[in-house]
Amino acid sequence: MFKDLFYILVFPGFAFLSLFALAAEFYDRKLYARLQNRVGPPWFQPLADFIKLCAKEDVIPEAANQNIFKVMPVFVLASVVTASFYIPLWNNTALLSFNGDVIVVLYLLTIPTLGFFVGGWYSSSLFARLGSVRTITQLFTYEVPLFMGILASALLADTWSLSELVSFYSQHGWLWLCNFVGFAVCLLALLGKLEKTPFDIPEAETEIVAGSFTEYSGRLLAFLRLSTDIEMIVGSALLAAVFLPFSFNLGPGLGFILFISKVMFIVSLLSLARTVAARLRLDQMITFCWKILTPLALLQVFINLILKAKLIR
DSSP states (O other), X not given: OHXXXXXXXXXXXXXXXXXXXXXXXXXXXXXXXXXXXOOOOOTTHHHHHHHHHHTSXXXXXXXXXXXXXXXXXXXXXXXXXXXXXXXXXXXXXXXXXXXXXXXXXXXXXXXXXXXXXXXXXXXXXXXXXXXXXXXXXXXXXXXXXXXXXXXXXXXXXXXXOHHHHHHHHHHSGGGGGGGHHHHHHHHHHHHHXXXXXXSOTTTTHHHHTTGGGTTOOHHHHHXXXXXXHHHHXXXXXXXXXXXXXXXXXXXXXXXXXXXXXXXXXXXXXXXXXXXXXOOOOHHXXXXXXXXXXXXXXXXXXHHHHHHHXXXXX
């Protein structure tokens, strides 16, 4: 029992993910600033922002559904933390693993978007509801190419287990290079899931304030922001496990350092992508995802089907 609580609350659970997420937020903001020739925030800024928000009062709109308004941040945070338990860290085996956990992780990473929509919608604010509608609309655009890109890799490995998928590509050297198209598709889809530029349409700062989070404040807003940071870590870890599966049998220490390096590499790519792109309109994002990303993801599926047929022979 105590061992399970340690896994959930300390490592690789809530405490570790929170610290790693805050560090990754600093790195993302700092790199983003330097790429734009700005100074960027000090190293303690994400932690200071979190503490400041936790010290403030939770203001709940009078017309809001208070129960749903309060429970959504906790619900979202729980889903992203749970998803991390199925992703391998320092070796090829995750803390929890079974055949089908790829689908479970993708499902758990869908819950935050639904939580943002429900929380914003029931806050009764016009701006929050508009942001929520945009959030749920985006969900139906990036999820298809993201799922297809991830599942194409699993199709070639002939498994729906992340741990077995990593083991397969670790044993078959060059095959993971064949998933480059899927990696590019999933990287862009992850930008949409995290609602970062050029897909920050639900917030669109100058248009609808803070999107679904407009009416949130205090600890509730702190948990929502922390959830998005953890979602970035878990999403990047998922891409690292699927598309950068090499571990080299380095042992727990060096293997964990390699895991951190791969996640931060993907965070760097996300920062670079949002630096060079301008915000899209919602119709432009829908067109981009359905006419470009989805066909590319489908191409990756066909490539992997052909490779799998040759491997069987």
